[in-house]
Amino acid sequence: MRTGIATVCLSGTLKEKMQACAIAGFDGIEIFEQDLVTSPLSPEEVRKMAADLGLGLDLYQPFRDFDGVTPDLLKANLKRAEAKFKLMERLGMDTILVCSNVATATIDDDDLRAGQLAELAELAGAHGVKVAYEALAWGKYVNDYEHAYRLVEMVDHPNLGTCLDSFHILSRDWDTAPIEQINAEKIFFVQVADAPKLSMDVLSWSRHYRVFPGEGQFELAKFLGHVVRAGYTGPVSLEVFNDVFRQSDTERTAVDAMRSLIWLEEQSAKWLANASGADAPDNKAASRRRYPMELATLPKVNEPAGFNFAEVKADDTAQLEKLLGQLGFGFQGRHRTKDVQLWTMGQARVIINEQAASHSEPAIAALGFDVDSPVIASARAQQLKAPVVARKVQADEEVFQGISAPDSTEIFLCQGSPDGTAAWTHEFGEGLDRSTETQNAVIDHVNLAQPWQHFDEAVLFYTSALALEPQPFAEVPSPSGLVRSQVMETSNGAVRLVLNLAPAQQAQTARKTYQEHIAFAVDNLVAAARSAQERGLEFLQIPANYYEDLDARFDLEPGFLATLKELNLLYDRDANGEFLHFYTATVGSVFFEMVERRGNYDGYGAPNAPVRHAVQYDSLHRV
Known part of the structure; x- marks a missing residue:
């Protein structure tokens, strides 16, 4: 499993975050836009530093409030998007996260949204960029991952796919089983976050109380198990907004984050084995290997006596x-x-x-x-x-x-x-x-x-x-x-x-x-x-x-x-x-x-x- 983490998870500067992620053993990172904007490093320097550290630059994010808008606003949005695509070329990045519109959407029409996303995908393709469209849990008209995927299917463009984020799915109690019906080639990115079960508005819950896998109460092993069964082979990346983590020691938090993905990988492998009811116990390992994404396990131990x-x-x-x-x-x-x-x-x-x-x-x-x-x-x-x-x-x-x-x-x-x-x-x-x-x-x-x-x-x-x-x-x-x-x-x-x-x-x-x-x-x-x-x-x-x-x-x-x-x-x-x-x-x-x-x-x-x-x-x- 390829591991990743968004820079928004950590405290410090972009340079400090990248160094900490490399020390913790991550394969790649998502660059949160604000971290780059506030960094003295040029895009070319960031690209070189990532290469020197052995880190992939897997996702640029977020691009907000694009779809469901008037023609005039669409034109401005496409101009804004092209500037980001050119920036990504300098960074050597090929995937951008586009969130479903929260603030500026005024037209609730799937045909209109699909048409606008098609224009975005065509522009992205001209710059060698893939667009991962994500349904935010508080999106104005699109807040369901299945709805987001239907739009991707309607557009049917090689440069448009979807991003599956565990928080946006599990915080709304959406059923995760339909993930297996998504075309794996259209799953451009997967983000994971855990959270305690709280009674509050989803936006505040998301922005302040996400935690790393294993530190909350979401069924993340089941979520990732369905993703694996769908045939996804890309990064599994942490995107955690947490006030405490962003005030804590950068390197230590990165290590804790990596521990959480190692744990999640093992738990997901167990879920897959246990969910394969037709397989005999001695065939469970073989059952896991039939999926394109290999999930590693750890030495098994029993609880203390x-x-x-x-x-x-x-x-x-x-x-x-x-x-x-x-x-x-x-x-x-x-x-x-x-x-x-x-x-x-x-x-x-x-x-x-x-x-x-x-x-x-x-x-x-x-x-x-x-x-x-x-x-x-x-x-x-x-x-x-x-x-x-x-x-x-x-x-x-x-x-x-x-x-x-x-x-x-x-x-x-x-x-x-x-x-x-x-x-x-x-x-x-x-x-x-x-x-x-x-x-x-x-x-x-x-x-x-x-x-x-x-x-x-x-x-x-x-x-x-x-x-x-x-x-x-x-x-x-x-x-x-x-x-x-x-x-x-x-x-x-x-x-x-x-x-x-x-x-x-x-x-x-x-x-x-x-x-x-x-x-x-x-x-x-x-x-x-x-x-x-x-x-x-x-x-x-x-x-x-x-x-x-x-x-x-x-x-x-x-x-x-x-x-x-x-x-x-x-x-x-x-x-x-x-x-x-x-x-x-x-x-x-x-x-x-x-x-x-x-x-x-x-x-x-x-x-x-x-x-x-x-x-x-x-x-x-x-x-």
Whole structure:
């Protein structure tokens, strides 16, 4: 699959954008007109630079408001078009995007539109240019891709074809199956963009909230599968208008964009294989190869089986050690060659890392996940442009396959074991001391704060590299503003990540200042809380108003309600079960949560999140 990206997706100058696209590995680019107009580079210099970088110049865009106009305006439009065709000759480009008219169309007549498009195609042909006609979702008279293609058929000119844009099609819920009936030779270009499902006017949705494939909720694999089945062989190019992306680091955004196309290519290949119902499973690869466009796939990995460990880095570890001990974790010693500690409670393992942590307050630094094959999982992640993280090891020590997440959290892919143990723990001693542990525990979920410019990137990273599934996002009220919360989890809930977008005033330095936490699941939370209380644990203090509201909502048994209030426990219930939890005070940017899931409760106590945010805010700002 030939990959492309529109320069409008990225921040920076045209030169910076082209360099970033080449570094990210794109085959070609679309030049957005404004980027060229504002560039000091001449068309000839742009052409040479693209050649030097190995980038194709695949599309010049956009040419707006051409069809459905009066004769006088048509004449002016043709003059404007010829100037662009001459410019494209200097650039060495042969395809231009022409959008269906939004602003100046006054005549709703397909015969008239076809006649005007025929004149445009004839003029384009004289300059060696192909016109890709696109139906904008908010076009005045033409807003349906099938309507646009009917006009192309009416004109029947070799220099006029259509452009299929996933946003304009999927935002209007148009059926994508008819794409397969389009003559592949008349599909001159394909653009893809994802988007969250929003209730707003399509123009504003398009101009501000598009995202890269895998970061939204559109069925892009199905869309591209139909395009492949139609026989299309040209570029698949990203066209994403997004306010955040155009303020973010150019090269990093380009890499994220490339990751999204690699992911989409794989997902589309899966869709094609699964949609070939007549083919036996062992013939699915052959089924894919019958289409002119070849879709590459990645090393296949299963979703993680669970958390292997969580790591907190700190300079002064005394408060962390005290907190873990009060929760009931047992100290298992220091690593024999590294300045790190191991603390455990059942299968919940926490590493305290003092290496290169000078002058740093406690913060979550790394997460380990149990996977079937760490080497294969790492190879997949690297093909998805994930930066590699290496750690020095001695000859007889476990070698972790590590990659870096968008928020700089280090992700380690570990060899899981059926009994939930971890082979590397022997590096801290001959055997784990369980004598101080009062309960069995596992890591239930981890909550990570995401910088505003990398939130969507993080969703795609965990989806594509770790096979986690994004759940519908929520917005949680806090005294600092609404906090966008995105749950990423495995199908069985063995791994749960909660990605939080920090409030605006904290977002610039979210990893250093915004609180994150690790949650541990136990079998008996009340017993765990009483034991922690006896060890002197400082609980997050929940206001009495909360318990009055809780009683009104759930009509709890008075003794149980009194226990919750006494121990500062929070409670939630749904049709599937119950959820009890409590929080510790914050050390640096880290706090801990203990939870108990009763029945089949699968949530996170979302109604209690505003209470937690408010209490933490009050603690942080208390004079």
